[in-house]
Amino acid sequence: MIEKLRRAEGVNLCLEGEGFSGGRPLYLEVDGQAFRHNIKRAAEISKATSLMVVLKANAYGHGLIEMARLAGQHDLAVAIPEEMRQLREAQLANRIWVLEGPFAKACIEDTSNVIWVVHSLWQLALFENQTQASEYKVCLKLDTGMNRLGMNSEDFALALKRIESNQYLSLYACMTHFSASDLPGGEQVDQQLQRFNSVIQDIESDELLLSTANSGGILYYPHSHKDIVRPGIILYGAMPSPEKQDQNFDLKPVMKLKSAIMAVRELSIGERVGYGGRWRASRESRIATVACGYGDGYPRHAPDGTPVAVFDSASQSFVRAPLVGRVSMDMLAIDITDIPSCGLGSPVELWGDYIKADELASLAGTIAYELFCSITTRVPRLLSGE
Numbered sequence: 001m002i003e004k005l006r007r008a009e010g011v012n013l014c015l016e017g018e019g020f021s022g023g024r025p026l027y028l029e030v031d032g033q034a035f036r037h038n039i040k041r042a043a044e045i046s047k048a049t050s051l052m053v054v055l056k057a058n059a060y061g062h063g064l065i066e067m068a069r070l071a072g073q074h075d076l077a078v079a080i081p082e083e084m085r086q087l088r089e090a091q092l093a094n095r096i097w098v099l100e101g102p103f104a105k106a107c108i109e110d111t112s113n114v115i116w117v118v119h120s121l122w123q124l125a126l127f128e129n130q131t132q133a134s135e136y137k138v139c140l141k142l143d144t145g146m147n148r149l150g151m152n153s154e155d156f157a158l159a160l161k162r163i164e165s166n167q168y169l170s171l172y173a174c175m176t177h178f179s180a181s182d183l184p185g186g187e188q189v190d191q192q193l194q195r196f197n198s199v200i201q202d203i204e205s206d207e208l209l210l211s212t213a214n215s216g217g218i219l220y221y222p223h224s225h226k227d228i229v230r231p232g233i234i235l236y237g238a239m240p241s242p243e244k245q246d247q248n249f250d251l252k253p254v255m256k257l258k259s260a261i262m263a264v265r266e267l268s269i270g271e272r273v274g275y276g277g278r279w280r281a282s283r284e285s286r287i288a289t290v291a292c293g294y295g296d297g298y299p300r301h302a303p304d305g306t307p308v309a310v311f312d313s314a315s316q317s318f319v320r321a322p323l324v325g326r327v328s329m330d331m332l333a334i335d336i337t338d339i340p341s342c343g344l345g346s347p348v349e350l351w352g353d354y355i356k357a358d359e360l361a362s363l364a365g366t367i368a369y370e371l372f373c374s375i376t377t378r379v380p381r382l383l384s385g386e
Helices: 032-045 056-060 064-069 081-089 121-128 153-164 187-200 215-220 357-363 368-374
Strands: 027-031 050-054 075-078 096-098 114-118 136-141 169-175 209-211 255-267 285-290 307-312 317-322 332-335 347-351 381-384
Touching (some): 032 215, 032 381, 075 081, 121 136, 153 169, 347 357, 357 368
Parallel strands (some): 114 136
Antiparallel strands (some): 285 332, 307 347
16 A cells, blocks of 8 residues: 655645545554564563464454464464454464354354363363364463453363363363563562462473463563463553553554644634633644544543644654644644644654554553554554565
């Protein structure tokens, strides 16, 4: 795809080119090169440990199939069977882990190169009650303190016996999920690791894979890496916790939400902006309207002063301008009084290279995960750096 943004005053502000229909200038750039870089960084941080590329929820809003095709030969991980089927229909041959396991017998009809995570005995029964003779590889999930999914130690022991006695079931791996690995120095991670190790230590298998480390475990708890790690949010260039948004692990943003200024207003002292008039001009001001709103996925609760990057033609660089007034469904406003070279058609970045998603999410009272997953279908997408 090739995008072109007309910036000269007096022409329409349309994106043109393959994949664009000549609409408003808002679009989402997904940087494939940055994604591959982040996979490499996750592998380097976890050293010799293998990794699965977590692609659940449409690859955190980035595009399931597109990101899967950039993952190389790594194992892939999705949340639900429907996501696994999408990958198979797209001819992806990688091994796929289904992290929530099956929900019904129909889910496990296609088992080729699939690892089914089993978190409950009722799921194990789905495999045992299959009428056709097929071999199933399963990963037993142990609940060590998340109290969400996973077996307790008694059910886990029972599941091991049932798998051992079933000729069609093969125990491929065991895993658990940390509840507080997004920050370093937490005692809960070590407590969960101790519970996990105490339960699986008696399993007699030289080939059994163990998996405990999610993104936070990879970054902050190297003793949790074990055989295969499960990076999620860090593959997309954000941090597990917004409290650590400035910590440099050499991760690159993959999602970049871009637009342009579509109108400029000159305001006198005392004039207000937006619904409810939340923001009031304390000086004569130049206010720019940007083509992006909560109907596109920008957080409605972003407060006044939230930074938006706008291109300054004088310095030939992106500079920060503050958000003013409430975010509307289709647009938002920024104060460009101190950037006189900005005007109609000036390019804008809502988050990406110049405004980190973690920073915006923190100001809006949410997390980067939600920002990424909130982009709506009306926003055109551009895959770059393939």
